[in-house]
Amino acid sequence: MAEVLFKGNKVHTSGKLPKVGARAPDFRLTRGDLVEVSLQDFAGKKKILSIVHSLDTGTCAASAKAFEARAAQLPGTVILTVSNDLPFAQKRFCEAENIHAVVPLSQMRDRKFGRDYGVEYLDGLLAGLLARTVVVIDENDRVVYTQQGPDTSQEPDYEAVLKAVRG
Structure with missing residues (x-):
């Protein structure tokens, strides 16, 4: 279980992030066309x-x-944005913001993703939502990098993510 801050208050997540070197947990998430992917x-x-x-x-x-x-800058890499948003809302956001390379995925049908990755908020105003986290997985489905900021208002360290992807 991790602790992060939301508006200055501690909130807890459902577990630990996947370990670097471990096989990434499988998932069932829903694309904008309502097709499930793993x-x-x-x-x-x-x-x-x-x-x-x-x-x-x-x-x-x-x-x-x-x-x-x-x-x-990341050939051979797919960027998956995972949230609790409905696929319709994700699609509308991506169209409005001209986002085409990032693939939005929803855990609307299967909430197991948040628990398996240790990122579901357990308490506070965001209970049930996902904690802002980045997980980099290699071509063999091994976790090579994880990042979870101490405060929900912080964006990821993008340069560290790029470095992890490039190896």
């Missing part, structure tokens, strides 16, 4: 999981835009 659907590619509460929050929206801006 980790295997991205086999052979590096994966950045940008996990956010909601694309309707300022910092989470900024994170999606920042990863979109960096996507061209």
Whole structure:
């Protein structure tokens, strides 16, 4: 269980982030066309999981835009933004913000993702949502990097993520 700050108050997550070197937990998430995808659907590619509460929050929206801006620098890498938002809302956000390289995924049908990755908030105003976290997974589905900021208002360290992807 991790502690992070939300507006100065401590909130707790459902567990620990996946360990670097471990096999990434599989998942069932929903794309904008309502089709379910799993980790295997991205086999052979590096994966950045940008996990956010909601694309309707300022910092989470900024994170999606920042990863979109960096996507061209990462050939062979898929950037997946995972949230509790419904696929319709994710699609509307991406269209409005001209986001095409980042793949939005929803855990609307299967909340197991948040628990398996240790990022579901257990208490506080955000209980049930996902903690802002980045997990980098290699082509063999091994976790190579994790990052969870101490405060929900902080954007990820994008340069550290890029470095982890490039190895």
